Amino acid sequence: MSGFGAMNALAKRELIRQTRQPSRVIASVATPLMLWVFIAGGFSNAMGDIAGGGARLTAYTIPGMASLTVMFASIFAAISLIQDRHDGVLRAALVSPAPKWSIAMSKIGAGSVIALIQAMIVLLALPLLGVALTPAAVLGSIGALACISVALIGIGLAMAWLVDSTQGFHGVMNALLMPMWLLSGAIFPVEDAAGWMRIIALANPLTWAHGAMRSSLGMSDAFHPLLAWGISVAFAVGGACLGIWAISRSQKTA
């Protein structure tokens, strides 16, 4: 069998589950919005215009908050793998003839759709802050956020496969993803950071995805768009491959 039918059915299942757990949407969107209010509200006057594009901190941090929303949604998507394993749904899928990549891709696909819808809610604040959401800006933002989402869900699936408890998974993901997000230009411009921090941030693929998104939104020209997009797409492909690889080696060797 091709696996696309199985992938579609499993992805549809994820979307149905989402509509029946509205608390997940609220948790994913509310935390970044609160963080934005506190950070941007607190530092905006002190920092003035930043990032060379004349953007205020209130607007500058919105793409970072959108990516944080995607990050939370991605963590939820990956956690569902642990839940599926405990509920037996995953065992039934693994025993079926459906190829294992279809299981991983259904999680990545549906998780990304959910993450993007939530992130777009956050991005809707931009016009209120004086940043125009042109069709190109919207498409660019969706593309960059999709790269982040695919990569993070893929990495999350690999982690969820290794860690058998949601508590352990949260610990690992927080230790990995929060520093990654904080050092990605989400809340301050990387180009103005101290030397050592700048080096770390430039090695972080999330920095380049933020660069691609801000460049699409006309908020920053600190990164060459082609390079930023190239690294973002490679990040997505790498993350997805990692997730697929982890689930594909699901047969236990005793």
Place this chain on the structure above:
Amino acid sequence: MSAIELHDLRVVYRRKGEPERVALDGFSLESDGEMLALLGPNGAGKSTLMGVISQTIKPQSGRVIAPSSRAGLSMVFQTTALDVLLTVRENLHVSAALHGISRTEAAKRIDELAAELRIEDRLDEQVRHLSGGLARRADLARALVPHPSLLLLDEPTTGLDIDARRSFWDSMRRIREQLGMTVLLATHLIDEAERADRVAMMSEGRCVGLETPSSFRSSLGERVLRIHAQEREQLEHAMAWLESIGHQAVAIDHTLIVEHAAEIDLQACPVEGVSLTLAPPTLEDAYSVRTNTGALA
């Protein structure tokens, strides 16, 4: 060719900091068109064997010849494998899609199975709102949607009450009559093993007997003698008496079981304060005899 052939399977679990544990030790079996029960206590290797057949556990050695692809194989696990947030119908459609069945064909099969399993009025309810027994039948429907030629049941009635268990097995019997598939049932419950055409008794990863339930029973003769005592000394005394009259016994906790015991004169038992019961043999007796050394613990 049989629906399933297992040849000399060996699985050894090696975990850091723990001693090696042999889960399957040269296990072989063939089955076709029947319901075969794998009977054994917890840790006998039943679930490992199910894992090997369903290709989720890789054996160190041995060979499995199962349906030509996994399309012909389906499994009911110890706990239901349904998404509790989805309706029964949605779950069954997911199962059908995992087996490459078209949506139209799946809808037809779901209606048929729901009627057969008497869940047609609950198809559009979320699984979290179903009772344990209903969820189990819905889970059986999930496994049957692909019309498997080989169905694996891994202790499928765990946690069900008596009525729900009876209902599950009634449904299973009707479905087997219709679909005519091979069923491998892993269980530690004697009454469930009695429902099978043949029983493979498992102990410490090995098959210690493979016969029909009635053959197992008749192998113990017309009657078995069960001697129950509270004290170890009484059992030792009873053992000595049995040996003196040419019989061997196996000991299970505080009970001795003696096969081919119809001729034993119970009045001649010299041990006081023990309970003596002469009765037709059960599958449980047969299992005790096959898996015990006879020595007192």
